[in-house]
Amino acid sequence: MRAVSAFTTVVVLVALAVRAAAVNVTEIALEIDQRLQVGVSEIEQLVQSALESAAAAGTTVTATTTATATATEYVTVFEPTKTGPGATGTATAEPKETDCMYSTGELFDMYQAFLDNFMYPANIAQANSVNSTLLSENCVGRIDDTREFDGRELNTEYLFGLFAFLNNGTGVINILGQPTNYTIVEFLGGCNTAATSALVNLYVSDLDLNATIQLDFWFRWDEEGRVAEYDATIRRASRLYDILSDVVSARLSGSNVATAEGTTAWKSLLVGSICGQATIYCTGDNLQYESMEACEEYLMANVRMGEVYEGGMNSIFCRSLHQNMLKFRPEVHCPHVGPSGGDMCRDEDMDYETVVWGYKKAFSSFIYY
Known part of the structure; x- marks a missing residue:
C-alpha cells in the first residue's frame, strides 16, 4: 500500500x-x-x-x-x-520585485475612486478631460472580449468615454448601458496591485431597463497613485448579451420571444446608428463611406452581427462600441467603423491562440512580488 x-x-x-x-x-x-x-x-x-x-x-x-x-x-x-504564437525563449517574463508603496486601505480607496469616476455622470468629466488623471501616461489595459489599449488617451476614451454617451442626441443607439451604481464584492490588495470585483448596474436607456454586470479588474498603480496597468473581465457577458439581444428582437417583432425578423431588425437599427455617426464625424480625410446608404448597404451585407467575444473583431457589435468614440478623435476611430474595421474591429489578429497569449503583448508581466 x-x-x-x-x-x-x-x-x-x-x-x-x-x-x-x-x-x-x-x-x-x-x-x-x-x-x-x-x-x-x-x-x-x-x-x-x-x-x-x-x-x-x-x-x-x-x-x-x-x-x-x-x-x-x-x-x-x-x-x-512557450509554444504559443510567436514563441521565443522561456514561457513567462521574470516576476518584478516592487516596493510596497501602499497599504491595503489605500489601495481600496484608489479602487473606490476609480469606480466613483466610472459611474455616470462622473465619467463625463473624465471622458471630456481626454487624459484622465486617474491613469498613468503610459497606462496599458486589456478588456476581455475586446482588445488591448495603450496610453492614457486611448484608455480614457474606452474606460470612460465608451459609457459616457457624449454623442447622445445625435441618433445613436447603444447596446451598452450607463453605469449608475456599484457594490464591491471582492478585493485583495497589497503593495501596489489589487484583484477586484464589483457588481455594476447599467441603465440601458434605449431599452429602458437595468442590467447588472460583474466587473473584475486586476490593477497596478504607479508611485503617483495612477493606474499603470489593468486587466478587466466582464463575467457572464455572453449570457447578458444574449438576454438583451433577445429582448430587443422580441420587442421589434411584436412577439414575446426573439424571432429571426426581430434580430434582423435589431441589426438594421444598430447599422443605422453606426452609419449615422460615421456620416456626422467621419468626413474629409476620415471619410469611410460615400453616403449613409452606401454604409448601411455594406454593413448589412458584409459584416456579421457578432457574438459578445467578437467585441474586437469584424462585427456590428464591435462597430457599435466604437461609434461612441468618433466624437473624440475621428482620425483615430473612424477606421474602426469603416469597411476595414481599422486596427480594432478586424479578424486577422484575433484567432483563439493569439487572444489567449495576448497578455504577452499587453503586459511585459503581470507578476509582482
Missing part, C-alpha cells in the same frame, strides 16, 4: 509539473525522499513518460534529475518553453 501511494504521488506531482509548464510557471522542483520507498529508476521512468506526453501535447519541457548515492532525495526541475 505504501509503495502504491508513493507511486501515485509521483505521478500526480509530475502531471502537475507538466500542467504548470502550460501556464508558464518556470520552475517546479519535486523532492521525494526515501520515506516514500520509491526507487530512483521508477521515478526516472515516470519523468520520461511525462516528458513524452508533454511533447505529444505540444508542450516542450526539459528536465534535469539528481539523486544522492543513497537515493534519499530525488529532484526534478522542469523548465518549460
Whole structure:
C-alpha cells in the first residue's frame, strides 16, 4: 500500500509539473525522499513518460534529475518553453520585485475612486478631460472580449468615454448601458496591485431597463497613485448579451420571444446608428463611406452581427462600441467603423491562440512580488 501511494504521488506531482509548464510557471522542483520507498529508476521512468506526453501535447519541457548515492532525495526541475504564437525563449517574463508603496486601505480607496469616476455622470468629466488623471501616461489595459489599449488617451476614451454617451442626441443607439451604481464584492490588495470585483448596474436607456454586470479588474498603480496597468473581465457577458439581444428582437417583432425578423431588425437599427455617426464625424480625410446608404448597404451585407467575444473583431457589435468614440478623435476611430474595421474591429489578429497569449503583448508581466 505504501509503495502504491508513493507511486501515485509521483505521478500526480509530475502531471502537475507538466500542467504548470502550460501556464508558464518556470520552475517546479519535486523532492521525494526515501520515506516514500520509491526507487530512483521508477521515478526516472515516470519523468520520461511525462516528458513524452508533454511533447505529444505540444508542450516542450526539459528536465534535469539528481539523486544522492543513497537515493534519499530525488529532484526534478522542469523548465518549460512557450509554444504559443510567436514563441521565443522561456514561457513567462521574470516576476518584478516592487516596493510596497501602499497599504491595503489605500489601495481600496484608489479602487473606490476609480469606480466613483466610472459611474455616470462622473465619467463625463473624465471622458471630456481626454487624459484622465486617474491613469498613468503610459497606462496599458486589456478588456476581455475586446482588445488591448495603450496610453492614457486611448484608455480614457474606452474606460470612460465608451459609457459616457457624449454623442447622445445625435441618433445613436447603444447596446451598452450607463453605469449608475456599484457594490464591491471582492478585493485583495497589497503593495501596489489589487484583484477586484464589483457588481455594476447599467441603465440601458434605449431599452429602458437595468442590467447588472460583474466587473473584475486586476490593477497596478504607479508611485503617483495612477493606474499603470489593468486587466478587466466582464463575467457572464455572453449570457447578458444574449438576454438583451433577445429582448430587443422580441420587442421589434411584436412577439414575446426573439424571432429571426426581430434580430434582423435589431441589426438594421444598430447599422443605422453606426452609419449615422460615421456620416456626422467621419468626413474629409476620415471619410469611410460615400453616403449613409452606401454604409448601411455594406454593413448589412458584409459584416456579421457578432457574438459578445467578437467585441474586437469584424462585427456590428464591435462597430457599435466604437461609434461612441468618433466624437473624440475621428482620425483615430473612424477606421474602426469603416469597411476595414481599422486596427480594432478586424479578424486577422484575433484567432483563439493569439487572444489567449495576448497578455504577452499587453503586459511585459503581470507578476509582482
